[in-house]
Amino acid sequence: MDAVGKILEQNLPAEQITKKRIVIIGAVQGDMHSVGKNLVSTMLRSGGFEVHDMGVDVTSMAFIDKAKEIDADMIALSSLLTTTMPYQKEVVEDLKAMGIRDRFKVMIGGGPVTREYAEEIGADGYGRDAIDAVEEAKKLFE
Numbered sequence: 354m355d356a357v358g359k360i361l362e363q364n365l366p367a368e369q370i371t372k373k374r375i376v377i378i379g380a381v382q383g384d385m386h387s388v389g390k391n392l393v394s395t396m397l398r399s400g401g402f403e404v405h406d407m408g409v410d411v412t413s414m415a416f417i418d419k420a421k422e423i424d425a426d427m428i429a430l431s432s433l434l435t436t437t438m439p440y441q442k443e444v445v446e447d448l449k450a451m452g453i454r455d456r457f458k459v460m461i462g463g464g465p466v467t468r469e470y471a472e473e474i475g476a477d478g479y480g481r482d483a484i485d486a487v488e489e490a491k492k493l494f495e
Contacts, residue, residue: 374494377420378429379407380463381440386433389463392483393429400487413444420457427490429480432463441466442474449475458493462486 376397380390387409394404407419420428430441441461448454460478461471471479478493480486 379411380409384437390431396483427458
């Protein structure tokens with residue numbers, strides 16, 4: 354799947370955006386699934402975003418530290434397991450506790466994740482699939 358993603362990324366026309374928005378993406382703590390996250394990463398890049406993929410099983414503080422380090426605009430959190438969805442909420446809560454929630458947009462997605470859950474935990478956006486995630490990300494920065 355990674356090889357196919359690289360081919361796809363090379364052949365998708367990237368949009369030209371004057372100021373690229375920076376996105377940190379990864380699968381939350383306890384989640385080892387990467388296929389969907391990798392597709393979203395590829396589509397975000399082709400949509401003109403600068404994407405920093407942190408991989409899988411990423412802790413809340415690792416997301417936040419990286420976002421602060423590179424001055425990211427968005428943190429995108431993937432969860433394919435219902436048991437790992439609370440870690441999406443943990444990132445939002447940790448940002449609030451640190452007083453920096455307004456500094457980053459937070460978008461969530463993954464198989465069991467819904468728009469209602471995104472709203473419930475205070476995420477800014479929700480991507481149903483890779484195409485939807487790009488459109489949602491663009492809307493969040495309009």
